[in-house]
Amino acid sequence: MKQKxxxxxxxxxxxxxxxxxxxxxxxxxxxxxxGEIIFQQPKAVEFRLTNTGTAPLQLSSVKxxxxxxxxxxxxxxxxxxxxxxxxxIYDAQLLGYFQKELEVRSNxxxxxxxxxxxxxxxxTTNDVEGNFPVEMxxxxxxxxxxxxxxxxxxxxxxxxxxxxxxxRRNIKPELMHLPSYYTATYHPEMLxxxxxxxxxxxxxxxxxxxxxxxxxxxxxxxHPGEKVSKTxxxxxxxxxxxxxxxxxxxxxxxAPLVVLSAENxxxxxxxxxxxxxxxxxxxxxxERDLHINSxxxxxxxxxxxxxxxxxxxxxxVKLKVTLLAEHVRANDPDPxxxxxxxxxxxxxVNILVKK
Numbered sequence: 001m002k003q004k005x006x007x008x009x010x011x012x013x014x015x016x017x018x019x020x021x022x023x024x025x026x027x028x029x030x031x032x033x034x035g036e037i038i039f040q041q042p043k044a045v046e047f048r049l050t051n052t053g054t055a056p057l058q059l060s061s062v063k064x065x066x067x068x069x070x071x072x073x074x075x076x077x078x079x080x081x082x083x084x085x086x087x088x089i090y091d092a093q094l095l096g097y098f099q100k101e102l103e104v105r106s107n108x109x110x111x112x113x114x115x116x117x118x119x120x121x122x123x124t125t126n127d128v129e130g131n132f133p134v135e136m137x138x139x140x141x142x143x144x145x146x147x148x149x150x151x152x153x154x155x156x157x158x159x160x161x162x163x164x165x166x167x168r169r170n171i172k173p174e175l176m177h178l179p180s181y182y183t184a185t186y187h188p189e190m191l192x193x194x195x196x197x198x199x200x201x202x203x204x205x206x207x208x209x210x211x212x213x214x215x216x217x218x219x220x221x222x223h224p225g226e227k228v229s230k231t232x233x234x235x236x237x238x239x240x241x242x243x244x245x246x247x248x249x250x251x252x253x254x255a256p257l258v259v260l261s262a263e264n265x266x267x268x269x270x271x272x273x274x275x276x277x278x279x280x281x282x283x284x285x286x287e288r289d290l291h292i293n294s295x296x297x298x299x300x301x302x303x304x305x306x307x308x309x310x311x312x313x314x315x316x317v318k319l320k321v322t323l324l325a326e327h328v329r330a331n332d333p334d335p336x337x338x339x340x341x342x343x344x345x346x347x348x349v350n351i352l353v354k355k
Contacts, residue, residue, distance in 0.1 A: 023051055023055045023106070024053030024108050025052075025057055025113060026050050027050075027115065029048075030113070031115070032118070033119060034118065034119030035120070036122050037119055037122070038092065038131055039121050039122065040091075040093060040162075041131075041162050041196055042090060043089070044087055044088065044089045045087070045117050046085045047088070047102075048084075050082070051082055052080075054080050056077040057077065059078075060106060064103075065101040068090060068094070069088055069117070070091075072087040073086045073087070088102060090117060090119070095122065097118070097119070098120070099116060100118070102115040123195055131162075131164075132164045137231060138165075139165055140163075140164040140166060141220075142162040145235045146161060146237070147237045148237070148238035151205050152241050152242065152243040153206065153208075153240060153242060153243045154205060157203050157205075163191065165191045165193055165195055166193075167193050168194070170191065172186075173191060173197060173199060173220060173222060175218045176219045176220075177217070179216050179218075181203065181207035184199060184200065184201055185200045186199055187200070205238075205240055211293045211340040212240065212294035213238070216236050218234050219232050220232045242293065242347055253287075254288055255342075255345075256284050256286035256289060257346075258282065259284070260280060260283075260351070264351060264354060265353050268355065276325070277321065278320075278321050279321070280319045280321065280351065281318060282306070282319050284311040284315055287313050288313065290313075291310055291341060292339055292340070292341055293340045294338070295339055296337070297336070298335040299335040300327050302323060302335055303324065304321055305320045306320070321351075323355060334354050334355055336350050337351040338350055
């Protein structure tokens with residue numbers, strides 16, 4: 001009889017514990033002032049939240065009060081004591097003061113929580129050089145170097161950068177010598193004096209011919225017929241990798257697996273030799289053939305030779321790296337070797353060359 005009472009008491013204890021276990025959402029701050037934002041230059045702000053309850057917290061929706069604000073929020077459950085971030089991005093399409101709300105619903109309460117972002121959209125700020133560090137004649141840019149990292153074939157990522165027209169006349173920004181796999185759009189197409197314009201670059205990766213990193217120089221013209229010069233160049237870089245999203249579970253489990261004997265090659269102690277060669281062993285620990293789709297390196301001081309670009313399961317090949325001392329420049333950074341493979345876990349392999 002005592003045993004039955006003990007079991008019954010334990011059952012009700014567990015039941016009451018489960019009943020009283022509740023998530024609780026707590027924000028570090030529910031109001032954030034974003035300060036001054038440049039016109040048509042979207043800006044992000046983060047709201048930090050913590051689950052201060054005793055059960056997992058699940059956000060069900062985060063709705064902004066208008067289409068001028070987009071949001072990113074965690075879809076997975078937040079364990080007790082853990083924190084997460086809600087990111088709001090204000091598009092800055094209207095000048096003047098603004099105050100927008102986010103409605104946050106979760107399993108912590110039937111009633112929503114509300115977050116507020118506020119600030120002021122202006123045509124120029126006191127920190128012009130900080131927002132537009134690149135001076136290009138009569139205009140300033142937010143950047144003159146744009147990099148698309150780790151793009152899988154088929155992706156079409158976009159990057160925005162911004163132009164500040166420091167003149168009193170209208171200009172018409174346009175990128176010259178743009179490779180065919182990029183598309184540029186301009187908003188607005190005609191940029192008035194003292195205003196900020198946005199240039200959106202889209203990378204159409206399907207049109208790129210080869211894997212690896214492709215670099216190019218383009219030039220920003222402000223008027224039709226403007227010539228190319230050293231003062232208006234912009235550097236573009238994109239690294240294309242294979243697309244593994246459509247692989248089945250079986251294909252992933254039996255995929256090739258690249259193994260390296262070393263992740264760097266050290267030529268710092270050359271002993272006065274003009275030419276030094278060192279070897280890295282590339283192995284395949286997977287169950288399918290490993291393909292080295294691309295080999296790239298930086299600088300003319302390094303030569304590379306690989307005995308075979310297709311490595312059978314369980315096999316190894318030699319990657320020979322040769323340094324030509326006569327082409328080494330003291331101020332040049334250490335070069336890197338980039339290998340692009342069909343290994344889903346290591347689609348790109350970087351080998352540092354220390355000279």
